[in-house]
Amino acid sequence: MNCEEFEAIGLDAERDSSLSQVERAGAREHAATCSRCAALQDSWEAAGIELRAFAEDTSMAQAPARVEMRLRQEFRTQHVSMRVRRTAAFAAWALATAAVLVGAVSWVNWRRNSSSVVAHQSKSSQGAAIPAASDAKGVASQQSDTADSEALMADNELSDFTLLPGSLPADTMDAAILRVRMQRSSLGALGLPVNEERAGEWIQVDLLVGNDGLPQAVRLPQE
Amino acid sequence: MRIADLERDDVLLRRAAKGDEEAFLLIYRRHQAPMYRFALRMTGNTWAAEEIVQDVFMTLMRGPKKYDATRGALGAFLYGVARNRVMKHLERLPREVALEEKNEDGTGSGIVLQDASTPAMWLEKRERVRQVRDAVQELPVEFREAVVLCELEELSYEEAAQMAGCPIGTIRSRLHRGKALLMAKLEMLRGVPRRASAAR
Numbered sequence: 001m002n003c004e005e006f007e008a009i010g011l012d013a014e015r016d017s018s019l020s021q022v023e024r025a026g027a028r029e030h031a032a033t034c035s036r037c038a039a040l041q042d043s044w045e046a047a048g049i050e051l052r053a054f055a056e057d058t059s060m061a062q063a064p065a066r067v068e069m070r071l072r073q074e075f076r077t078q079h080v081s082m083r084v085r086r087t088a089a090f091a092a093w094a095l096a097t098a099a100v101l102v103g104a105v106s107w108v109n110w111r112r113n114s115s116s117v118v119a120h121q122s123k124s125s126q127g128a129a130i131p132a133a134s135d136a137k138g139v140a141s142q143q144s145d146t147a148d149s150e151a152l153m154a155d156n157e158l159s160d161f162t163l164l165p166g167s168l169p170a171d172t173m174d175a176a177i178l179r180v181r182m183q184r185s186s187l188g189a190l191g192l193p194v195n196e197e198r199a200g201e202w203i204q205v206d207l208l209v210g211n212d213g214l215p216q217a218v219r220l221p222q223e
Numbered sequence: 224m225r226i227a228d229l230e231r232d233d234v235l236l237r238r239a240a241k242g243d244e245e246a247f248l249l250i251y252r253r254h255q256a257p258m259y260r261f262a263l264r265m266t267g268n269t270w271a272a273e274e275i276v277q278d279v280f281m282t283l284m285r286g287p288k289k290y291d292a293t294r295g296a297l298g299a300f301l302y303g304v305a306r307n308r309v310m311k312h313l314e315r316l317p318r319e320v321a322l323e324e325k326n327e328d329g330t331g332s333g334i335v336l337q338d339a340s341t342p343a344m345w346l347e348k349r350e351r352v353r354q355v356r357d358a359v360q361e362l363p364v365e366f367r368e369a370v371v372l373c374e375l376e377e378l379s380y381e382e383a384a385q386m387a388g389c390p391i392g393t394i395r396s397r398l399h400r401g402k403a404l405l406m407a408k409l410e411m412l413r414g415v416p417r418r419a420s421a422a423r
Contacts, residue, residue, distance in 0.1 A: 062256040
């Protein structure tokens with residue numbers, strides 16, 4: 001090993017694990033024979049000692065406690081805000097899901113109701129046509145004082161009633177429904193046509209009675 | 224020593240990522256001192272070192288997934304982050320005046336002088352340490368890094384090369400040149416004529 005090589009790799013040969021044993025031995029041999037390189041190595045080691053003294057000076061140094069405190073604070077802030085964000089996101093999803101469910105249930109109910117109304121309306125229009133046809137050949141009869149006095153609260157569905165002659169739809173708004181038993185001939189007194197052959201028959205009739213106590217409309221309940 | 228202290232860093236980090244504050248603090252307590260010493264020796268400034276350590280752990284807190292346990296130890300990862308922060312700091316402030324370091328309680332930087340038997344010797348040694356610290360701070364950054372890693376942190380050439388992200392030969396060369404500059408400066412301060420021309 002010459003002086004140049006010694007300066008490059010020999011000064012720290014004992015510590016440099018990347019050097020081979022032969023190179024280390026060469027460095028030792030050169031330092032033993034070359035006074036200049038030996039002095040250089042002494043100086044190198046002296047610098048090493050001074051650096052170690054400096055290292056010792058700071059060997060116990062550590063970050064002040066306030067750094068840990070700040071980090072702890074930041075950690076809490078970060079994780080609390082993360083938790084809040086997660087909760088908010090969860091709540092938002094839950095609300096959205098609930099809204100969709102409510103919407104779906106409402107829609108299903110609406111569909112069910114609308115189909116039953118259509119069915120009911122078509123049924124009632126058929127029911128109204130039958131008594132009208134059967135009474136087409138009817139005869140006039142007495143007033144409802146001959147009717148059975150049995151009164152019942154009937155179904156409040158007004159669309160099945162047939163307005164009596166001279167009544168207006170607006171008059172039926174606050175009317176009450178009375179279920180009475182009367183002879184078919186009594187329908188004539190209400191202005192409806194009566195079949196003379198069946199005039200003596202007793203029938204059950206729903207009367208829509210206005211505030212003035214006069215019948216406004218009539219309905220033949222279906223058995 | 225508690226059982227939690229024996230847990231591996233990556234396990235603790237996973238727990239910390241899920242919000243376990245104690246796990247994060249364990250990691251911090253385990254690694255803060257070497258990070259702080261490295262930053263302090265590189266910057267020569269306690270405030271800068273403190274800020275760098277805080278930055279390093281903030282980075283870990285905000286992005287724990289940046290650390291990949293299969294690629295190395297957490298300590299090495301944190302060293303890498305600290306090194307980047309130190310370099311940024313040195314770029315921003317290329318030459319900071321090294322002030323007399325103070326501890327939190329207002330005392331000195333805690334020079335350990337077990338063998339200083341007389342006040343005169345204590346003062347002399349303290350002055351010498353200050354000179355060495357100033358000389359290290361005056362080294363160019365890449366030489367300073369090599370000196371800090373190999374001489375002060377006592378890492379092997381391989382470890383230092385890995386840390387600095389360069390080949391072993393480069394670290395060796397930087398260390399030699401840095402140490403030569405340091406020797407020249409210290410000898411000049413001592414008033415001893417230079418014996419070596421290694422700094423050339």
